[in-house]
Every structure is written in structure tokens, then in C-alpha cells.
Amino acid sequence: GEDVEQSLFLSVREGDSSVINCTYTDSSSTYLYWYKQEPGAGLQLLTYIFSNMDMKQDQRLTVLLNKKDKHLSLRIADTQTGDSAIYFCAETPSGKLIFGQGTTLQVKP
């Protein structure tokens, strides 16, 4: 089945690292994605990882994938107030983007 789950809220202090977690159910997903949505805006693709990779790093972003446990995480290093947004993980088991419920990241100064 297609189901993606995320925790709903995360609060961190500016300068700390943020870790947003996601679990998915469909092991046929070849790629997994992280999208960011700022208030009043559309979604923006942050990064994606191929399912045969364990880790992908892109500047302040690190994606970890545990395919055995179907667990995906996004780590944001040195979190800034501009990182405050909703973060969606997503999979495409059938060519359609299936989103998690979204994690609201609050960054306190």
C-alpha cells in the first residue's frame, strides 16, 4: 500500500541541527523526495535520494535512507530562521507523488 508518515511538529533553536523523520510503506519506490513549503507558497524540491543509496549530502542537507526499515530522514545543519517551513517527504511508487502529512519546523532565535 501507499502510506507515508511523518511527525507533525519540530522546534529547534537557531544554529542547532534539525532532524525530520519519515517512514514509508511501498518498497517499490525507486526515489524518495524531500519538499519544502514556506507560508503562502508552493512546494519546492529540496533533494531526493535513489533507493540504492544510504546517504546523500547537499550543503547543509543530509538525507539518510534505511531501506530495510523503510525509514528516511532529513538533517539540516546549522538551522536558520529561514528554514522555518513545512517539510514533506514523498515517494513515487506508481509515478504519482505520495506525500507524508508534513512536519512543521519552527526555528527559534
Next chain:
Amino acid sequence: DTEVTQTPKHLVMGMTNKKSLKCEQHMGHRAMYWYKQKAKKPPELMFVYSYEKLSINESVPSRFSPECPNSSLLNLHLHALQPEDSALYLCASSQVTEGQGAGEQFFGPGTRLTVL
């Protein structure tokens, strides 16, 4: 140009009105999407166009009618909507609808629709 534009930004309509939402991209993408997003929820897929042909309709009520006049434009015609249809309507595009390209979607800023 990596932008997807949507007009109007805001729309208020009565239940008997007919209106249209417009979406445009000039990235040469051959797949275009309509999503509906309620507050504090993820986007829900409504329609997918691939090479200007409707490829997916997620059982959307007929009061929503999509149209893809050419590879750069996507419209959503609205008629006899209900108050529960009030939401943010997002358009997106991608190079293709298969493989990694299907998930690499570029989203517009959305149209905030209120149905009175």
C-alpha cells in the same frame, strides 16, 4: 526560466459562478499536474497531463474540468463549486511522468480559492 506561474493568486466565487484557473511553464516539461491543498494538509493529486493528454483523473468531481491547450499551458475550469472546495490549488510540472523525473516537480505558488 524555472518558474511555474499561476493566475489569479486569489479567487472568490459564488456557487453558481464559472471561473478558470491558469498555469503556465516554459521549461519544456511534458507533464503537468493539478493538486488541491487544504490547510495543514499535504497536496492531493487531482489530474495529470502527459504530452497534453489527460493521463490521470483521481476521481475528481465533474465540477472541476481540466484543459491542456498546449504543452506550456494548463487550465482548471470551475463550475457550481461547493464551499468545501475552498482550498489552495497548486499547479506543477515535470519533465516526464516516469522514473525519477516524475517526482522532480516544479510547483507554482498556487491560487487561493474561496467558495461562498
